[in-house]
Amino acid sequence: QVQLVQSGAEMKKPGASVRVSCKASGYTFTxxxxxxxxxxxxxxxxxxxxxxxGNGNTKYSQKFQGRVTITRDTPASTVYMELNSLRSEDxxxxxxxxxxxxxxxxxxxxxxxxxxxTVSS
Amino acid sequence: SxxxxxxPSVSVSPGQTASITCSGxxxxxxxxxxxxxxxxxxxVVVIFQDDNRPSGIPERFSGSRSGNTxxxxxxxxxxxxxxxxxxxxxxxxxxxxxxxxxxxxxxx
Numbered sequence: 561q562v563q564l565v566q567s568g569a570e571m572k573k574p575g576a577s578v579r580v581s582c583k584a585s586g587y588t589f590t591x592x593x594x595x596x597x598x599x600x601x602x603x604x605x606x607x608x609x610x611x612x613x614g615n616g617n618t619k620y621s622q623k624f625q626g627r628v629t630i631t632r633d634t635p636a637s638t639v640y641m642e643l644n645s646l647r648s649e650d651x652x653x654x655x656x657x658x659x660x661x662x663x664x665x666x667x668x669x670x671x672x673x674x675x676x677x678t679v680s681s
Numbered sequence: 682s683x684x685x686x687x688x689p690s691v692s693v694s695p696g697q698t699a700s701i702t703c704s705g706x707x708x709x710x711x712x713x714x715x716x717x718x719x720x721x722x723x724x725v726v727v728i729f730q731d732d733n734r735p736s737g738i739p740e741r742f743s744g745s746r747s748g749n750t751x752x753x754x755x756x757x758x759x760x761x762x763x764x765x766x767x768x769x770x771x772x773x774x775x776x777x778x779x780x781x782x783x784x785x786x787x788x789x
Contacts (some may be wrong), residue, residue: 595778605716605724605767607778619776655723666771667714668728674723 562586562654564672569574571678572646582656589637592661596641601652639678646679685768685781692787699755701784703768711770713746713751718765728753762787
């Protein structure tokens with residue numbers, strides 16, 4: 561069965577960086593694209609960006625451009641999201657979410673369990 | 682803004698029909714999908730590409746879209762449907778994703 565297993569909770573100080581991993585299993589890693597979405601307490605889901613499953617190209621939300629980097633290790637079936645220059649407003653649960661293929665294009669058909677990132681001095 | 686607008690909350694009696702709307706000025710150019718999120722859990726897709734239901738999702742869940750408004754309808758609502766519901770669209774021009782603010786469905 562498809563599983564996306566994320567790394568554990570992180571606590572960081574303002575100005576630091578955080579890297580969250582998402583290990584996929586139960587399906588052929590490529591050509592599925594992977595997205596990163598976050599949810600701050602009481603806030604809407606917020607899209608950070610994605611990595612194209614076929615060519616590895618990335619696209620980031622304008623809001624996070626320059627602060628977020630999404631990479632992948634194809635042999636390890638793992639995608640990473642790194643967010644720099646953390647501030648308190650970045651405190652949120654971060655999710656990886658697979659984009660489906662064919663009729664499921666433009667849809668996040670599987671989600672990771674979420675990783676809580678807390679930014680506090 | 683390309684953000685999508687949802688009502689913050691909707692209440693429904695068990696067995697009745699709940700409708701949750703999602704509107705955006707460019708929604709007409711994009712597919713909409715809907716996610717159910719129970720407290721402390723990850724979102725689960727219940728409707729994709731406007732009106733398609735994934736396998737395993739009960740038939741009481743349906744979706745539609747007209748112009749700049751997408752609607753999630755839950756017929757014969759059950760207590761287990763109480764959750765937050767999020768709409769999402771894909772902006773093909775910018776290859777980016779936008780979400781609605783989420784709607785808390787309460788089954789009274």
